[in-house]
Amino acid sequence: MAELKELGDFVKDNDMRVTFHPDHFAIINTPDKEVLKKSLLDLVHHAKLFNAMGLDYKSKLVIHVGGGYKDKTASLERFIENWAKVPKGLQYRIALENDDKIYTATEVLYLCQKLQLPMVLDIHHYRCNHGENESLEEILPEFLDTWRKTGLNPKIHVSSPRSKNDMLSHHDYVNPGDLYPFLKLVKEYNVDLDVMVEAKQKDKAMFKPS
Numbered sequence: 001m002a003e004l005k006e007l008g009d010f011v012k013d014n015d016m017r018v019t020f021h022p023d024h025f026a027i028i029n030t031p032d033k034e035v036l037k038k039s040l041l042d043l044v045h046h047a048k049l050f051n052a053m054g055l056d057y058k059s060k061l062v063i064h065v066g067g068g069y070k071d072k073t074a075s076l077e078r079f080i081e082n083w084a085k086v087p088k089g090l091q092y093r094i095a096l097e098n099d100d101k102i103y104t105a106t107e108v109l110y111l112c113q114k115l116q117l118p119m120v121l122d123i124h125h126y127r128c129n130h131g132e133n134e135s136l137e138e139i140l141p142e143f144l145d146t147w148r149k150t151g152l153n154p155k156i157h158v159s160s161p162r163s164k165n166d167m168l169s170h171h172d173y174v175n176p177g178d179l180y181p182f183l184k185l186v187k188e189y190n191v192d193l194d195v196m197v198e199a200k201q202k203d204k205a206m207f208k209p210s
Contacts, residue, residue, distance in 0.1 A: 008053030
């Protein structure tokens with residue numbers, strides 16, 4: 001516990017923003033009651049780590065919506081139903097992210113707006129998985145608005161595909177061309193963003209483009 005408090009003090013002293021991305025087995029929209037129970041236990045465990053570090057609700061647990069279960073519409077509604085089973089203290093910790101295979105940014109926005117949750121926009125995932133009539137221009141203002149009452153900068157995830165034949169995997173570095181068009185779009189909103197670089201070479205990717 002002392003070590004965790006020391007880490008938390010370092011985070012606060014250096015004005016850092018930290019998040020956890022719990023395992024993909026933590027699924028809130030599951031139809032299985034036992035899986036939901038285990039998922040909530042896992043999320044509570046992560047939240048307790050933040051509590052032990054002395055970090056408030058601004059430190060988020062970023063999760064995906066979950067499975068499609070052959071009916072995405074029903075599965076989105078089941079997320080809302082199961083949300084009532086999520087402890088209040090845990091609810092304040094959670095942010096939702098669009099994924100690269102199942103739930104698009106628009107679908108995640110639907111949940112965030114219904115449940116008053118902040119949304120993490122993953123640009124790479126949007127590129128891999130978006131609706132036929134879905135556009136970043138239309139998503140942007142609504143995405144930004146999900147953070148309006150949190151006291152935090154909106155957060156995005158940035159990465160590049162490993163190759164044209166492997167679009168889902170992350171590259172060692174980030175191609176500036178994968179980020180620049182988004183920055184041009186968001187510039188008109190005059191808002192600060194927090195950017196998480198998801199690249200295999202970690203911090204090195206900040207200084208060397210792909």
